[in-house]
Amino acid sequence: MSSEADESVTFSLTVDGAAHEVTAPWSESLLTVLRERLGVRGPKTGCAHGRCGACAVRVAFEPDRADDDGHVLCSCLLPAATAAGCSVRTIASIGGPDGELSDVQEAFLAEGAVQCGICTAGFVTAATELLDTDPDPTREQIEAALYGNLCRCTGYGRIVAAVETAARTRREATP
Amino acid sequence: MLLAAPRFALPETVGEALSALAERPDAVVVAGGTEVMPDLLWRVRTAAGFVSLRRVGALRGTSRDGDELVVGAGTPVAALVDAEAGALAAAARSLGTPLVRTEATIGGNVVSALPYRNMLPALLALDARLELTSDTGRRTVAFDGFTTAPGVTRLGEGELLTAVRLPTRPCFSDYVKIGRRNAQYVATVSAAVVSRNGAVRLAFGNAGPVPLRSDAVDVVATALLDGRAGPDDLRAAVADAVDPPEDTVASAAYRRHALGVLATRLVVRAQVDAGLGS
Numbered sequence: 001m002s003s004e005a006d007e008s009v010t011f012s013l014t015v016d017g018a019a020h021e022v023t024a025p026w027s028e029s030l031l032t033v034l035r036e037r038l039g040v041r042g043p044k045t046g047c048a049h050g051r052c053g054a055c056a057v058r059v060a061f062e063p064d065r066a067d068d069d070g071h072v073l074c075s076c077l078l079p080a081a082t083a084a085g086c087s088v089r090t091i092a093s094i095g096g097p098d099g100e101l102s103d104v105q106e107a108f109l110a111e112g113a114v115q116c117g118i119c120t121a122g123f124v125t126a127a128t129e130l131l132d133t134d135p136d137p138t139r140e141q142i143e144a145a146l147y148g149n150l151c152r153c154t155g156y157g158r159i160v161a162a163v164e165t166a167a168r169t170r171r172e173a174t175p
Numbered sequence: 176m177l178l179a180a181p182r183f184a185l186p187e188t189v190g191e192a193l194s195a196l197a198e199r200p201d202a203v204v205v206a207g208g209t210e211v212m213p214d215l216l217w218r219v220r221t222a223a224g225f226v227s228l229r230r231v232g233a234l235r236g237t238s239r240d241g242d243e244l245v246v247g248a249g250t251p252v253a254a255l256v257d258a259e260a261g262a263l264a265a266a267a268r269s270l271g272t273p274l275v276r277t278e279a280t281i282g283g284n285v286v287s288a289l290p291y292r293n294m295l296p297a298l299l300a301l302d303a304r305l306e307l308t309s310d311t312g313r314r315t316v317a318f319d320g321f322t323t324a325p326g327v328t329r330l331g332e333g334e335l336l337t338a339v340r341l342p343t344r345p346c347f348s349d350y351v352k353i354g355r356r357n358a359q360y361v362a363t364v365s366a367a368v369v370s371r372n373g374a375v376r377l378a379f380g381n382a383g384p385v386p387l388r389s390d391a392v393d394v395v396a397t398a399l400l401d402g403r404a405g406p407d408d409l410r411a412a413v414a415d416a417v418d419p420p421e422d423t424v425a426s427a428a429y430r431r432h433a434l435g436v437l438a439t440r441l442v443v444r445a446q447v448d449a450g451l452g453s
Binding site: 005006007010011053061071081084126144 | 177182183205212216217225227271273274277278359
């Protein structure tokens with residue numbers, strides 16, 4: 001039998017701006033590390049195999065590079081230790097430091113795009129990345145960008161409408 | 176090396192990755208993690224450790240080498256959705272979800288070697304070559320024949336798939352798959368076509384234990400392209416050539432039929448592209 005030390009790996013991880021030193025089994029997912037070891041509960045455990053997007057977070061693998069703004073991925077599929085030294089942003093990084101909602105979050109509320117809420121953090125994370133890269137997406141582009149996020153309550157009409165509203169708000173706010 | 180533990184290594188170069196693997200011969204080489212992590216969760220696979228290729232920069236990205244496109248094995252599938260080769264782009268676009276495609280890699284798709292994997296028929300139709308690197312050097316082999324059984328390849332011990340090479344000679348190419356629903360589905364069967372200078376090359380996924388193509392099929396497909404044969408001829412040739420699995424998703428007979436339909440559909444698209452059809 002191997003010792004417990006053999007089974008674990010220790011690495012640094014920045015989550016929502018806070019630096020952490022993590023010791024975890026070598027195969028543990030980023031989602032488990034976030035929720036169970038660091039108490040970061042924004043990303044949700046849904047399917048745990050990359051289908052539902054409830055665990056979506058934004059990871060910058062080269063946070064020191066100015067052009068690495070990170071990309072959204074399923075944290076359940078990423079072995080946490082492969083993100084050693086990286087910067088992870090969860091839903092807690094979206095919006096203001098004192099809990100102000102972002103334009104995307106405001107739009108989800110205004111359009112009634114939230115019901116039970118388990119999918120919401122993932123949807124907002126994916127929609128925010130979309131609008132950061134394309135401020136004026138078509139309906140088809142919104143649907144394509146949210147293809148990896150499942151909602152079992154609302155249907156998708158209100159969610160797509162919320163992203164359209166957020167896009168419009170953002171365009172009007174930036175002349 | 177960014178991180179090294181008895182059962183985990185996070186190398187930054189191919190050389191470091193090869194050393195890490197030599198020191199941990201029982202470890203699983205993991206690229207995106209999109210296959211390995213669910214496998215471990217569902218206990219359909221055991222692993223004695225990970226050698227992660229996630230941070231090996233040299234394996235990521237595409238470049239041109241003469242008349243070949245060189246795709247680093249660690250290139251995420253998301254980077255291929257707008258590839259010039261239509262088959263490559265279509266196969267990439269239909270893999271998983273956007274969130275999965277940012278992590279899933281072309282190399283992982285090839286080495287996992289399951290018959291329903293998206294990229295495989297596209298790579299076979301495009302006549303891809305694979306660059307394999309080990310401590311003793313580098314060799315290039317045809318993708319055709321690389322897979323020997325479901326999940327089994329000719330990758331040697333201590334060897335890494337480092338790049339996929341694709342001819343860039345102009346062609347029409349496309350990929351199509353069908354499954355049990357319209358979103359996030361695994362291919363029940365799939366097919367890819369390359370049409371170049373009037374000759375058609377077809378390849379099929381889940382049509383047998385390994386990615387499959389056949390000279391006999393291509394002769395009939397080429398005849399269909401220029402009107403010397405009909406769709407029934409191609410469907411019959413495909414039915415003869417394939418050896419599809421029978422499982423809970425579909426019967427072998429259904430797959431045999433569907434593969435003929437996909438083959439015909441792809442040749443018609445090639446005809447339209449060539450201005451031969453309508």
